[in-house]
Amino acid sequence: MIKTQKLLSTVLALAIAGPAVAAEPATSGGQALIRRVTPSQYTQTIKDIFGEGIKLGGRFEPDLRANGLLAVGTAKVSVTATGFEQYYTMARAIADQVTDKDHRSTLITCKPAQARSPDDACTKQVISQFGRLLFRRPLTSSELDAQVIVARDAATSLKDFYAGLRVGLTNLLISPMFLFRQENVEADPAHPGKYRLDAYAKATRLSYLLWDTAPDDLLLRAAESGELHTDKGLKNQVTRMLGSKRLELGVRAYFTDMLGFDEFKTLTKDTVIYPKYTNVLTSQAQEQTLRTIVDLLVTNRGDYRDIFTTRKTFLTPSLGILYAVPVVVDRPINTPELWVPVEYPEGDPRTGILTHASFVALHSHPGRSSPTLRGKALREVFLCQKVPQPPGNVNFEEVQDANSVHKTVRARVNAHLVNPVCAGCHKITDPIGLALENFDSAGGFRTHENGEKIDTSGELSGVKFVGSGGLGQTIHDSEAVASCFVSRVFSYATGATPVQSQSAFVKYAEQRFTANGYRLPDFLQEIALSDAFFQVDGPRAPAPAAQKIQ
Amino acid sequence: MPASRGASFGSWRKYLAVCLAAPAFFTAGSAAAETRSFVLSHFYQAVYSQDNDCEGGPEPNIDVRFRGILADMGKTQKEIDELMDGFNGGGGAGPVHEILRNRGSPEGRRVFVGDNPTQVPDPNIRTVISKIGPGFDLDGKVNADSFEDPETHQKGLDNQYFRALGCFVSHRALPPDLPTSWSYFWDATRDRTKGWLISVEGSDLSQDGDVTVTFARAMETPIRTPKSLPQRDQTFRVDPTPRYINVYKGHQKDGVVTIEPGEKFHIVTGGGYLPLEMRMTHTQMRFKLTADGGVEGMIGGYEPWLDIYYMYAGGGYGYESMVGLNLPGIYYAMRRLADAEPDPKTGQNMSISTAYRFDGVPALVVKPARTASK
Numbered sequence: 001m002i003k004t005q006k007l008l009s010t011v012l013a014l015a016i017a018g019p020a021v022a023a024e025p026a027t028s029g030g031q032a033l034i035r036r037v038t039p040s041q042y043t044q045t046i047k048d049i050f051g052e053g054i055k056l057g058g059r060f061e062p063d064l065r066a067n068g069l070l071a072v073g074t075a076k077v078s079v080t081a082t083g084f085e086q087y088y089t090m091a092r093a094i095a096d097q098v099t100d101k102d103h104r105s106t107l108i109t110c111k112p113a114q115a116r117s118p119d120d121a122c123t124k125q126v127i128s129q130f131g132r133l134l135f136r137r138p139l140t141s142s143e144l145d146a147q148v149i150v151a152r153d154a155a156t157s158l159k160d161f162y163a164g165l166r167v168g169l170t171n172l173l174i175s176p177m178f179l180f181r182q183e184n185v186e187a188d189p190a191h192p193g194k195y196r197l198d199a200y201a202k203a204t205r206l207s208y209l210l211w212d213t214a215p216d217d218l219l220l221r222a223a224e225s226g227e228l229h230t231d232k233g234l235k236n237q238v239t240r241m242l243g244s245k246r247l248e249l250g251v252r253a254y255f256t257d258m259l260g261f262d263e264f265k266t267l268t269k270d271t272v273i274y275p276k277y278t279n280v281l282t283s284q285a286q287e288q289t290l291r292t293i294v295d296l297l298v299t300n301r302g303d304y305r306d307i308f309t310t311r312k313t314f315l316t317p318s319l320g321i322l323y324a325v326p327v328v329v330d331r332p333i334n335t336p337e338l339w340v341p342v343e344y345p346e347g348d349p350r351t352g353i354l355t356h357a358s359f360v361a362l363h364s365h366p367g368r369s370s371p372t373l374r375g376k377a378l379r380e381v382f383l384c385q386k387v388p389q390p391p392g393n394v395n396f397e398e399v400q401d402a403n404s405v406h407k408t409v410r411a412r413v414n415a416h417l418v419n420p421v422c423a424g425c426h427k428i429t430d431p432i433g434l435a436l437e438n439f440d441s442a443g444g445f446r447t448h449e450n451g452e453k454i455d456t457s458g459e460l461s462g463v464k465f466v467g468s469g470g471l472g473q474t475i476h477d478s479e480a481v482a483s484c485f486v487s488r489v490f491s492y493a494t495g496a497t498p499v500q501s502q503s504a505f506v507k508y509a510e511q512r513f514t515a516n517g518y519r520l521p522d523f524l525q526e527i528a529l530s531d532a533f534f535q536v537d538g539p540r541a542p543a544p545a546a547q548k549i550q
Numbered sequence: 551m552p553a554s555r556g557a558s559f560g561s562w563r564k565y566l567a568v569c570l571a572a573p574a575f576f577t578a579g580s581a582a583a584e585t586r587s588f589v590l591s592h593f594y595q596a597v598y599s600q601d602n603d604c605e606g607g608p609e610p611n612i613d614v615r616f617r618g619i620l621a622d623m624g625k626t627q628k629e630i631d632e633l634m635d636g637f638n639g640g641g642g643a644g645p646v647h648e649i650l651r652n653r654g655s656p657e658g659r660r661v662f663v664g665d666n667p668t669q670v671p672d673p674n675i676r677t678v679i680s681k682i683g684p685g686f687d688l689d690g691k692v693n694a695d696s697f698e699d700p701e702t703h704q705k706g707l708d709n710q711y712f713r714a715l716g717c718f719v720s721h722r723a724l725p726p727d728l729p730t731s732w733s734y735f736w737d738a739t740r741d742r743t744k745g746w747l748i749s750v751e752g753s754d755l756s757q758d759g760d761v762t763v764t765f766a767r768a769m770e771t772p773i774r775t776p777k778s779l780p781q782r783d784q785t786f787r788v789d790p791t792p793r794y795i796n797v798y799k800g801h802q803k804d805g806v807v808t809i810e811p812g813e814k815f816h817i818v819t820g821g822g823y824l825p826l827e828m829r830m831t832h833t834q835m836r837f838k839l840t841a842d843g844g845v846e847g848m849i850g851g852y853e854p855w856l857d858i859y860y861m862y863a864g865g866g867y868g869y870e871s872m873v874g875l876n877l878p879g880i881y882y883a884m885r886r887l888a889d890a891e892p893d894p895k896t897g898q899n900m901s902i903s904t905a906y907r908f909d910g911v912p913a914l915v916v917k918p919a920r921t922a923s924k
Binding site for chain 2: 271275276278320323324325328
């Protein structure tokens with residue numbers, strides 16, 4: 001009887017859904033991780049909980065990039081003494097502001113009986129309210145009691161309720177439970193012997209993937225009620241989150257990570273050679289690409305591959321200077337520059353994000369372009385192919401001398417390739433990087449180098465093309481670009497590179513991505529509703545006891 | 551990037567269909583097939599300072615001159631020494647400054663000498679006696695006050711403004727250097743001053759031929775490079791106020807563009823060493839398009855000398871105590887050297903011949919964008 005019902009429901013589902021859709025393959029191998037929250041997650045979480053006006057007043061430790069993503073590195077980092085000092089500084093600054101006279105009336109939801117004395121009830125209310133949002137789960141009674149006691153002692157000593165509360169809040173903000181996303185597992189009642197993420201860890205994964213911030217109240221409630229463990233409950237939350245404007249935050253965070261924008265922190269350009277490159281452009285170059293991506297993939301639900309060929313972008317007057325494109329907007333003096341949408345004409349060499357300063361300038365030397373760095377980045381970031389580091393004993397003199405007899409980078413690189421040790425790797429990077437040689441180290445457009453016309457012909461996997469337009473189209477059409485993206489997003493979501501036992505899901509997700517027209521929101525929904533996204537192995541068996549040496 | 555790409559508005563017109571409208575001012579000539587536009591990097595008085603071009607040398611430094619003024623006012627050496635003890639580099643507020651600032655004393659009232667220059671006798675500041683200097687032949691005559699161009703050796707050049715102030719150290723330089731004060735004040739006013747645009751249109755700017763030259767004011771302030779110069783290829787909209795748009799017929803020969811003389815020039819400035827509204831008649835202009843895609847040249851004509859004088863006076867006593875000028879001295883020198891537009895009643899010339907050098911970088915010139923997002 002049950003089998004018949006199942007068959008009927010399957011037939012009904014097929015009738016409604018149209019063409020047959022393959023079911024998600026059963027896989028195993030996920031990991032429950034402890035991941036340090038990223039600077040953007042920390043910042044956004046504080047903003048969401050305490051409001052836009054709260055200043056952080058500190059700086060973050062550098063993140064670690066692992067297997068192409070900082071998100072994977074978050075599971076491999078701890079907190080150094082210096083880093084903790086900064087977290088503490090920020091915690092104090094935040095707690096000070098939250099409890100100061102300007103903010104307490106709006107942020108603190110109760111008033112103490114006496115302002116110069118402790119008030120455990122009010123403290124408990126505030127600590128449990130903020131603690132739930134910061135820890136992404138309700139505080140345990142011992143966690144709550146500990147902070148109430150600390151706040152009481154401080155308030156008594158300092159004769160100030162709010163000073164006590166400040167200490168309690170500071171403790172929450174420097175707690176590992178806030179600074180790290182600790183993914184707890186529990187026995188999976190539907191699959192005896194197996195484990196699953198608990199509902200709060202599930203909510204946290206969802207929230208950081210889709211919104212790059214901690215779960216909001218509704219999502220935590222869905223976790224508390226157990227709704228998140230049901231298909232319907234999960235779908236409701238995913239649909240809500242995908243329909244929110246905040247999806248842009250999640251998409252921005254993913255591409256900021258994938259495109260390696262953290263490297264802008266250390267990017268320098270020789271302003272004698274490239275006077276158009278200023279500090280303003282460091283942030284605007286990133287923003288141009290992120291706006292372009294969000295507009296294409298989220299606002300217009302476009303094809304992911306079109307990021308390599310789109311003629312649409314957004315520019316500021318400063319970027320207009322860099323690209324020598326007319327951009328005019330009204331703005332009062334000393335106000336931030338505004339953005340205008342721009343669409344390049346057909347055939348324009350500036351199409352696709354590979355021509356943005358965020359790519360060509362980021363992957364160049366301070367005083368000269370680099371087809372090798374660009375080709376390497378292109379393969380590693382968009383095609384998930386690893387390019388080896390050069391051997392330690394290579395003589396780069398021929399390539400680095402911009403005043404050599406070889407006037408163009410192509411000629412210099414070719415001269416360098418007489419060394420067979422170098423030629424192997426350069427063959428996989430330079431033919432694609434040289435197609436972007438119309439863009440100098442700062443991202444400015446050029447047709448000549450040292451008076452010689454630049455040859456922008458290139459090749460990728462046997463496909464020959466010319467210029468940035470040809471390169472963008474070739475990448476767009478490459479099969480590897482979609483499979484790389486799927487794998488990267490899944491790694492970003494789970495915090496770990498897919499293992500062999502998850503490969504069937506990755507393959508399945510890739511097929512779904514293709515079938516759905518390479519649309520990012522659909523793909524994110526696919527991931528967020530999948531079993532694989534939340535799947536975890538159980539606790540490892542305890543290590544065998546060390547043998548005593550006789 | 552080749553210079554022609556950034557400089558040529560025509561090559562970027564295709565973008566305007568998308569986000570911007572075509573600039574009416576700079577493409578109005580139907581025959582014009584090529585337009586190149588520039589935003590000025592510098593605009594400063596055309597001078598040519600050499601040894602011995604001022605009788606007795608340049609004007610003495612501030613300390614020496616102030617001592618002389620105090621002596622002329624009848625102060626004893628002891629009094630002068632005591633007063634100058636509080637001089638404090640020109641920036642102080644001691645008694646000496648009050649005395650010097652308010653040395654004009656109509657009817658016993660002590661008033662700022664800059665506003666009342668004739669309340670003191672002509673101090674006879676040193677003026678340029680050299681025959682070599684930059685300028686334009688505005689009157690078609692070669693006379694005792696004319697200059698000869700140091701490079702082309704053209705004679706009959708009029709530039710009495712240089713003659714009047716060219717002995718103040720702050721106004722002295724030998725090209726390509728800029729006079730110190732001009733450099734300072736131009737730079738100091740850039741971030742609050744709209745860009746100045748020059749455009750040249752012709753059928754083929756690589757060839758000799760007729761051109762149209764436009765000198766206009768932008769609606770945007772230039773964004774600067776790390777070296778504080780205007781960025782190349784910034785986009786500017788022309789201020790549509792007709793009074794600030796100066797269009798001239800011109801001609802290009804051997805790479806040098808000149809305009810047909812006689813027209814007026816009018817533009818709103820950012821202050822500094824320029825009257826807030828700069829008015830010029832008998833305007834002449836000469837410039838060349840440089841190999842790096844920029845422009846450099848000179849503009850000149852006759853300007854009301856009182857406009858110029860009260861610009862200096864408006865700068866206040868600091869122009870005397872810190873820059874080293876002598877305001878009554880400037881007044882008398884300009885009045886004496888003014889060389890055009892005599893007052894019908896008094897015969898006093900009310901305008902003075904001037905010349906300014908300029909240089910600029912390529913700019914994109916368009917009408918305002920319609921939309922913007924935060």
